[in-house]
Amino acid sequence: MDKTNILLDKKRTEIIPDSFIGRNARNRLFLGVVIFFSVLTISMVFLIIGTMLFKGYHQINWAFFSQTPPNTFEAMMAKSSGNIIPGGIVNGILGSLYLVVIASLIAIPLGLLIGIYLYENSSKKYAGVIRDITDILQGVPSIVIGLIVYLWVVVNVTKGYSVLAGSVALALMMLPLIIRSTEESLKMIPDTLKEAAIALGTPYYKVILRVLIPTSFTGLMTGILLAISRILGETAPLMLTTLGNPAINWNITKPVGAVPLLIWQFYNDPNMVDLIWSSSLFLMGFVLILNLLSKWIGARRRI
Amino acid sequence: MNTDPSILSIENLSIAYDKDKLAVKNVSATIKKNAITAIMGPSGCGKTTLLRAINRMHELYPNISTEGKIKLYDENIYDMSTIKLRRKVGMVFQRPNPFPTLSIYENVIAGYKLNGINLKRSERDEIVETSLKNVALWEEVKNSLHKKGNFLSGGQQQRLCIARTLAFKPDVILLDEPTSALDPIATAKIEDLLVDLKQNYTIVLVTHNMTQAARISDNSMYMYLGELIEYDETTQIFTNPKHTSTQNYITGRFG
Amino acid sequence: MNSDKILKNILFIASLLILLISGAMVFSLVRGSMTSIHEFGWKFLFSSEWNPTKGEEEYGALLFIAGTLFTSVLALVIALPLAFSTSLFVAEYFRNTRMASIVSTLVDLLAGIPSIIYGLWGFYILRPFIVSIGLTPQGYGIFTSGLILAIMIVPYATSLSNTTIMMVSNELKEAAYSLGATRLEVIWNVILPNARSGITASYVLAFGRALGETLAVTMLIGNANIIPTGLFSTGNTMASVIANQFGEASGLQLSALIEIGLLLFVITTIINAVGKFIIKRFA
Numbered sequence: 057m058d059k060t061n062i063l064l065d066k067k068r069t070e071i072i073p074d075s076f077i078g079r080n081a082r083n084r085l086f087l088g089v090v091i092f093f094s095v096l097t098i099s100m101v102f103l104i105i106g107t108m109l110f111k112g113y114h115q116i117n118w119a120f121f122s123q124t125p126p127n128t129f130e131a132m133m134a135k136s137s138g139n140i141i142p143g144g145i146v147n148g149i150l151g152s153l154y155l156v157v158i159a160s161l162i163a164i165p166l167g168l169l170i171g172i173y174l175y176e177n178s179s180k181k182y183a184g185v186i187r188d189i190t191d192i193l194q195g196v197p198s199i200v201i202g203l204i205v206y207l208w209v210v211v212n213v214t215k216g217y218s219v220l221a222g223s224v225a226l227a228l229m230m231l232p233l234i235i236r237s238t239e240e241s242l243k244m245i246p247d248t249l250k251e252a253a254i255a256l257g258t259p260y261y262k263v264i265l266r267v268l269i270p271t272s273f274t275g276l277m278t279g280i281l282l283a284i285s286r287i288l289g290e291t292a293p294l295m296l297t298t299l300g301n302p303a304i305n306w307n308i309t310k311p312v313g314a315v316p317l318l319i320w321q322f323y324n325d326p327n328m329v330d331l332i333w334s335s336s337l338f339l340m341g342f343v344l345i346l347n348l349l350s351k352w353i354g355a356r357r358r359i
Numbered sequence: 360m361n362t363d364p365s366i367l368s369i370e371n372l373s374i375a376y377d378k379d380k381l382a383v384k385n386v387s388a389t390i391k392k393n394a395i396t397a398i399m400g401p402s403g404c405g406k407t408t409l410l411r412a413i414n415r416m417h418e419l420y421p422n423i424s425t426e427g428k429i430k431l432y433d434e435n436i437y438d439m440s441t442i443k444l445r446r447k448v449g450m451v452f453q454r455p456n457p458f459p460t461l462s463i464y465e466n467v468i469a470g471y472k473l474n475g476i477n478l479k480r481s482e483r484d485e486i487v488e489t490s491l492k493n494v495a496l497w498e499e500v501k502n503s504l505h506k507k508g509n510f511l512s513g514g515q516q517q518r519l520c521i522a523r524t525l526a527f528k529p530d531v532i533l534l535d536e537p538t539s540a541l542d543p544i545a546t547a548k549i550e551d552l553l554v555d556l557k558q559n560y561t562i563v564l565v566t567h568n569m570t571q572a573a574r575i576s577d578n579s580m581y582m583y584l585g586e587l588i589e590y591d592e593t594t595q596i597f598t599n600p601k602h603t604s605t606q607n608y609i610t611g612r613f614g
Numbered sequence: 615m616n617s618d619k620i621l622k623n624i625l626f627i628a629s630l631l632i633l634l635i636s637g638a639m640v641f642s643l644v645r646g647s648m649t650s651i652h653e654f655g656w657k658f659l660f661s662s663e664w665n666p667t668k669g670e671e672e673y674g675a676l677l678f679i680a681g682t683l684f685t686s687v688l689a690l691v692i693a694l695p696l697a698f699s700t701s702l703f704v705a706e707y708f709r710n711t712r713m714a715s716i717v718s719t720l721v722d723l724l725a726g727i728p729s730i731i732y733g734l735w736g737f738y739i740l741r742p743f744i745v746s747i748g749l750t751p752q753g754y755g756i757f758t759s760g761l762i763l764a765i766m767i768v769p770y771a772t773s774l775s776n777t778t779i780m781m782v783s784n785e786l787k788e789a790a791y792s793l794g795a796t797r798l799e800v801i802w803n804v805i806l807p808n809a810r811s812g813i814t815a816s817y818v819l820a821f822g823r824a825l826g827e828t829l830a831v832t833m834l835i836g837n838a839n840i841i842p843t844g845l846f847s848t849g850n851t852m853a854s855v856i857a858n859q860f861g862e863a864s865g866l867q868l869s870a871l872i873e874i875g876l877l878l879f880v881i882t883t884i885i886n887a888v889g890k891f892i893i894k895r896f897a
Contacts, residue, residue: 079442079798082796082798083796083797083799087707089699090702090707091707092699093699094700094703097696097765107735107738108731169624169628169629170628170631172625173625173626173628173629176625183629186629186633188890189636190632191890192886193635193636195882195883195886196879197825197853197882199828199853200643200875200878200882203646203871203875204875207642207643207646207872208642231635259616259617259618260622261617261621264621289729290729291728291730291828292853292857295860295861296860316728319730319731320730323730323833333734336731343727347722414792416791416792441794442794444794446794449792450788452785452792454785456788458790458807459808469789470794472803473790473800473803475799520789524792527793527794
């Protein structure tokens with residue numbers, strides 16, 4: 057090492073504070089903080105699911121899936137004699153399925169059509185407006201959707217709380233999710249595929265029906281399942297539109313029970329507390345399975 | 360080989376990815392001070408990994424393991440903190456990468472800012488001016504120092520990146536194919552600049568371009584499949600290579 | 615007309631429907647609020663009087679607006695370190711590892727848990743805990759609801775942040791590393807400035823989510839019609855008062871509730887528009 061370089065080195069350490077030990081410590085500390093908060097965040101999933109499992113599993117039995125809920129007196133008697141609460145939530149399960157099916161029948165076709173429209177006209181200014189409105193619709197709080205559908209359907213169409221009103225509310229919540237996921241999955245199809253079909257003289261509508269939709273099928277399914285999983289647990293809009301029903305109902309103009317509505321009802325009745333947890337466990341299990349299923353399908357897609 | 364004092368000595372350096380994939384195999388070499396040393400070889404020969412190993416940038420790759428030593432003067436760089444090491448050994452990358460959120464001025468002194476070093480205004484101004492003059496960019500940008508550098512051409516951006524490295528007054532500058540993204544005119548400017556810079560700095564240059572190595576380097580290494588095949592004065596390598604593999608490469612028979 | 619034309623027309627009409635639906639939504643909210651707007655005018659926004667007793671009816675939204683903003687801001691503040699840390703965990707420190715994909719799946723699951731279940735968990739687990747450590751006597755209030763809301767919005771705050779953090783070019787990070795920066799300094803000086811707009815937008819959108827959350831807050835805030843006086847005070851939010859009083863409301867009270875719905879719609883739309891604007895403007 058020659059002398060000039062030693063001098064240069066000295067000069068260098070003078071202008072640079074010898075703080076890098078502190079900097080390395082800070083660097084490691086920050087990683088620690090990041091890991092701590094990340095673990096804290098994901099531990100919430102386990103805490104919440106754990107609570108449901110721990111408090112809810114003993115109410116899960118055949119009656120839970122096949123009977124309607126007990127009245128508050130029956131529940132009180134069962135509790136005071138140390139038994140589990142009799143009855144179940146079959147009216148809610150069937151009601152939730154009913155609502156989701158009708159909502160899907162409204163939202164899926166409409167969402168697909170609008171999604172395809174946006175994909176086909178992606179550069180048009182008008183499409184940009186539709187896209188913005190879709191985003192705004194997605195941000196509307198569910199309780200406000202409930203209010204609006206109350207004014208539309210409950211007041212004017214079915215003249216009372218009904219399956220139809222609840223389904224329309226859920227459909228309005230699904231719609232923006234399906235529109236955007238449709239557009240996104242169509243966008244992932246390589247242009248060459250579409251061009252190949254057009255080059256063969258295929259009519260436009262056949263390109264859409266035979267090429268675009270089949271190729272993006274897994275993507276579309278992912279979006280639909282995710283949208284259903286998002287609305288399955290919605291409670292607030294249903295309180296304003298379907299109200300709930302202690303019995304099974306298939307009349308579309310009449311109120312219907314739904315699992316989240318039952319949870320709300322059990323929550324407000326001190327004798328039914330034990331049913332809260334099993335109903336929540338069931339609801340969440342269902343939502344999470346749909347959620348993971350959509351992720352799994354999404355991960356397996358080839359395009 | 361000439362007898363100038365050496366600044367870096369690489370001793371039995373081996374670098375593996377994923378435990379068993381050797382990218383650099385038992386390389387030993389000393390690098391001369393105030394000279395340009397070029398590292399050549401076909402793609403995947405480990406030249407970039409070797410270069411990055413000199414300021415430990417290769418450690419940013421996942422699952423890397425390193426054996427052997429590199430001594431900067433007499434200190435093993437693997438015993439130094441990377442903060443201290445990278446202050447002495449700067450790096451310029453393939454594609455110009457000035458920080459888009461910073462002005463030209465801030466880009467030049469980015470090293471100080473990143474390292475939390477507060478300078479006086481006058482010191483800062485001086486460092487910025489000297490560094491930009493060193494890379495012959497001063498005249499072109501002196502009126503737009505506080506603008507973002509996105510209007511600069513690729514060659515100007517690359518010179519800005521060199522200025523950013525020079526501002527930190529390193530001993531060694533590592534360049535990883537610094538002209539591969541530039542046009543011939545910009546390339547010629549950078550090459551002239553490097554030749555000027557070797558008065559004050561030691562330069563190690565990875566290049567894909569043999570004529571570039573021949574034009575500006577004093578010494579050249581030829582690597583193949585992770586091994587250092589031949590290391591000599593550049594004129595020797597190009598006129599009288601000792602290994603057939605080197606000869607094949609420089610005559611364009613493969614690579 | 616051939617099939618192609620027909621299909622094109624169907625697609626276009628479907629897109630018109632979305633315009634029609636959103637127009638009708640605004641129209642219905644405004645029309646439903648008319649009775650209240652005529653009765654109270656602008657005073658509705660600045661009054662914190664809420665008295666449904668027949669004959670003495672008097673309605674104002676201020677206390678609900680205050681409660682909504684207070685809980686949502688608190689939620690955002692609490693969510694910030696949680697969301698930012700998980701973003702860095704997934705998109706930077708453990709990027710592309712198995713661990714990152716597990717963490718991001720779990721965070722996505724947080725978004726899938728229904729609001730009412732958060733409410734139940736908050737009511738039966740968090741609230742007693744808050745009582746037991748002596749923060750408030752009943753465990754209800756701004757703090758408890760803010761805490762639950764924070765967990766609920768974390769997934770919304772992370773999803774867009776993750777994408778933008780991942781998009782910061784590796785070359786810039788390497789430039790900073792080569793100048794001797796530590797990882798923390800790279801995060802602070804390179805990743806944050808370059809991913810700033812995406813990260814900001816994701817927190818704005820998460821805030822928009824918090825504003826409209828209903829049941830979890832309803833179950834925890836205490837539903838007291840007062841302007842919150844502090845972190846541990848009780849209060850009420852716009853969404854909660856609708857959920858609580860809608861069932862029994864009619865006439866002027868119903869119209870006032872609908873006007874609160876309209877206000878909530880306007881506020882969330884503005885917040886979401888700001889979020890989208892940030893994304894578009896700086897993307």
